[in-house]
Amino acid sequence: MKQCIFWLGLWVSVSTVVQAAPTEASLAVRVEQLSRAKQVLYQQLSDELRCPTCTGLSVLQSDAPFSLQIRATVLEQLEQGKSAAEIRDFFTSRYGLWILRSPPVEGIHLLAWFIPTVIAVVGALAVWIVFWRRRRSSMGERTRSREELVALMQQELEKRRRA
Amino acid sequence: MNSIMVADYGYFLLALCFICHLYGTVASLVAAGMRHRRLLRSACWSCVMSTVYCFAAALLLWWALVHHDYSIGYVYKNSSDDLPWFFRISAFWSSLEGSHFLWTLLLGVYTSIALLTYAKENEHLIPYVSASLQAVLAWMFYLALTYSDPFVVQYPLPENGLGMNALLQNMYMMAHPPSLFTGYTALAIPFGYAMAALAYGDITEGWLRTIRHWTLYGWTFLTVGIFLGGRWAYVELGWAGYWAWDPVENSSFLPWLFATALLHSLVVQAKIGHLKRLSIIMAFLAFFFSFFGTFITRSGVISSVHSFAQSPIGPNYLYFLAVLGVVALLLYALRAPSILPADAQKVWGVSKESALVVTQFLLQTFALIVFIGTMYPIASEAITGVRFHVQAPYFNAFAPYIGLAFIVAVAIGNLMRYHKGIVPGGKRVIWLGQLLALPLTLLFSVQGKIFASQGFALWMQLLGVQLSFWAMFCLSYDLWLRFRQVRFQWMPLVRYNQAYLGAYLAHLGLLFAVLGFLGNFRGVDKTVTLNPGDQTSLYGYDFKFERVQVNQVQNATLYTAPLAITASQSGRPLGEVIPARAKYPTADQLFHEVGIHSHFWHDIYVVLSAFTPSESEAVTLQIFINPTVRIVWISVVFMMLGGLVAMFDPSRGRRSRDYAEA
Structure with missing residues (x-):
């Protein structure tokens, strides 16, 4: 992970020299110019990539310099007309x-x-077979009415008296 | 008071606590073996005394914090001269040692209460309860004395403290940790009783009533604590959300799931005597995972927003978890067979008890998914050598389906009766409810901006909203049935089935929460750069920016960019939203103070992304319209009320009542 951050850092610093560092505002302007479908794709893709310096957030949710740079790259590739799969491959092959x-499906x-x-299914x-489908067979004490219980107790008492 | 005295007395008191609990554990075990009542009383009082000492030690630390006594390392590291008094009080739990201390203190308080107020019918369990809880406490105090000592002396005496973490200087952070820890530690009592039931070898009715009260108490505070944490993230972190499936959020969610499962298995146990062993396992897991959560927070094994610096305390928590697991497993393996089976024969079939088993299954599956996702970094590092962090998309891939299943289970389950199938008229209500829910779904979807989503997500959201409203109708039909049973009079229902009313409220709260989550699945947002005097509009609102202002609030210097909001169509002024960045004297960074203008249907949430302190310069703002967030915050009120109402039911848990009800 440290290595990744190092390379990312290098990349950020190099690209800052080449072109001005992207800001939230400059990215927003560029996103406006995309077609509707590509805007959605941009949101989707940048929500799939993690912010390298924060915890738990995607690059879309974060405004850290790293995240802005990654988002700028996504944008750039979308502008070049690359597909979602190509952009994903670009990032996974590089970093x-x-x-x-989320874990890749491989x-x-x-x-x-x-x-x-599997566990859910x-x-x-x-649950269906063991509990739900089974016939109800409620022979428990609750089905005994009170009168029955009283009768049982009286029988018991009677027995003891005789004994 | 001499400042060095604070450190010495504090440490001494903690040492006393440790000794008290060591004695308490041993004495309780001996008392259990010899059936020696006076020895047991002595063990209980030693726990109470320890809690008094611990409270005194806590007062010392608070005293040091309030009086800026930087000779105490903890005070030096977590506060500074500029800190207002209320944050000096909450600085107590703003880092490792203090929050460990708070955890221990609360555990001590609840253990003492449990040991002082036990019911007569539970007397045979108390030695084991006391032994297991005091053993935990002894370990906690051992850690407080060794790895997590809050009374370390700072030498030489510093001029000023390093300052409290600016992110934690927030009202919600004053309430979130105590509430959450109250939940965690209150769940220790069911754990103690579960261990006691195993050690003693049977479950009695008093056991059920006691464990039910404590679980509800813990559950209520845990729920509130989790939501307060979410609220804090929402107002403080500035990414327009409140739940990121962060490892520590997950680890507060796990005990919640198990506590909820425990509540539901207790219901089955109270009514028909089944699921006794499941209750024991759930009680154990609820506490185990509250400890697990503490472990994750403290150790930094999984990086998270909450991880304080790496600390040697981590492995010690892990040893403890391992010992806890092994002891419980052994005890269960040896003793569980001695727990008598239910006196009712097998029941199940299409009935309420089966519906509650379905609930168990859903809760536990959810817990498993959350657990896998949380532990994935460690597991993947062990297997592939690469640490792979699982974040929100993974959880969000499963959560919606589990959520939908929950809704259906809540609706259908509440239309069931024990030993019987569905209530009379239930089938009709199921279909009619769908019809009645339609207009509400439409209203909610339009107001909640649900049609902004597309494709599959849109259908899932619509389905979820529809099912939630439908479930509300099903629940309410059941309520109506029960009212009819008592000829529509309030008092009998409140008096004899208060717990049911609590459950109704809590379930309603859950459905509201789900609605809220569904609504803010997609919002709209916009990033703009505004010059002074500029205006922008979004979602029917106009925002006019005047200029950047600087003001001082407590210890923070706020750079604010107030925006006047007007309705686009009518031009009616709606007020102001004030996004800001805060500069604290003890930190170089600027922190977000999000501007929120809240309505019932959506929040206007504005983040100040970039600005210059000059009055004539432009600012960059991110404006979010977050639908239905308010509903999420309302839902927790329902859940909390539900928990409290159910807790104060005078008769639930008594077996005798069930005959009358049938």
Whole structure:
């Protein structure tokens, strides 16, 4: 992770020399110029990439310099007409899967998606079969009426008296 | 008072507490073995005394904070001369040692209350309750003496403190940690009783009533605490949201899920005697995960906004969790078979008890997903060598389905009766409810700006809103049925089934919360740069910016960019929204003070992204329209009221009442 931040830092500093660092305002102006479909794509993609310096936030939600730079790159590639898959590939090949906010659907990471799904399905089936579908057979004490209980107790008392 | 004395007395008092609890643990165990009542009383009083000492130590730390006694390292690191008095008080829990201290203090208080006020019918359990809780307390005080000592002396005496973390200088941070910790520590009592039930070998009715009260108490505070934390994130962090599935948010959510599961298994247990062992497991897990949450917060194993610096206390929490887990597992394996099965035979089928099992399943599945996501960084590092942080998109991939299932379970479950199927007229209500919900869904979707979403998300949102309103109708039909049962008189229902009214309110609160979440799934936002005198408009509002102002509020220097809001169409002035950045004397950074103008249907949420302190320069603002956030905050009031109303039910938990009800 430290390595990633280092490379990102290098990239940010280099690109700052080449072109002015993007700001929230300059990005907003550029987003305005995109088509509606691409605006949605921009929101979607930058919500999938994590902010490297904050915790828990996507680059869309953060205004840290790193995040603005990543968003600028997403924008740039959208302006060049690249597809969502190409942009995702660009980021994962450059920074690794680390940049993503949810586990990719491949390799060992499949487990993260697989386990909850399997448990949800199997568990639901189990609950259905074991509990819900079973016939009600309520022979518990609650179904005994009070009179019956009283009668039982009196029988018991009677027995003891005889004994 | 001499300042060094504060440190010495404080440390001494903590040491006394540790010794008291060590004695208390051993004495309780011996008392349990020998059935020695006076020894048990001595153990209980040693716990009470320890709590008194601990409170005295806490007062010392507060005294030091209020009087700027920087000879105490904790005071030096977490406060400064400029801090207003109320933040000096809340600085108590603004970092590692202090919040550990607060946790311990609250645990001590609740343990003492539990040991002093136990019911006569629980007397046979108290030695075990006392032993298990005092063992936990002894460990907490051991940590307070070694790795997390709040009374470390700072030498030489500094002129001024380093200052309190500016993000925590917020009203909500005064209430969030005490509320959350109250929830965590109150859940320790059900844990103690669960251990006691295992050790003793059976569950009695008094057990159920006591554990129910404490769980409801903890649950209520936990709920409020979680929402207060969300509210804090919303007003302080400036990313227009309140829940990011951050590891520590998750770890406060896990005990909440287990506490909720416990409440529902207790209902089944009270009514038909089943799910006893599940209750024990849930009581254990609720407490285990509150500890787990504390562990995650303190240790920095998973980076999060809440992680204080890496601290050697981390591994110690982990050892404790491991010991706790092993002890509980052993105890369960050895003793659970001795717990008598329910006296009612197998029931289930299409009935309320089955619906409550479905609830268990949903809550536990949700907990599992949250757990996997939270532990993923550690698991992925262990397996692949790369630390992979799982964030919101992962959780959001599952949460909506679980949420929908919850709504359906709440609606259908409440239309069920024990041992019977659906209530009379229930099927009709299910269909009629859908019809009645339609206009409300439409109203909500328009006002909540739901049609701003597209595709699949839009359909999911519409479905969720529709089902939520439908569930409200189903719940209310059930309420109506129960009113009819008592010929529409308030008093009998309040007197004999107050818990039901509490549950009604809490479920309604949950549905409101879901509606709120669905509404602010998508908002609209805009980033603009405005020169003085400029105007911009969004979503039917005009915003006019005059100039940047500087004012002093308490210790913070605020750079504000007030915007006058007017309705675009009518030109009616609606007030002002004041986004700001705050500069604190002890920090170089500028902190967000979000401007929020709140309506029932949406919040206008403005963040000051960039500005220069000069009056003639432009500012960059992010303006968000966040729909239905207010509804989320309203929902917690319902849930809290529900919890309280249910807690004060005088008769719930008594088995005898169930005969009368049938």
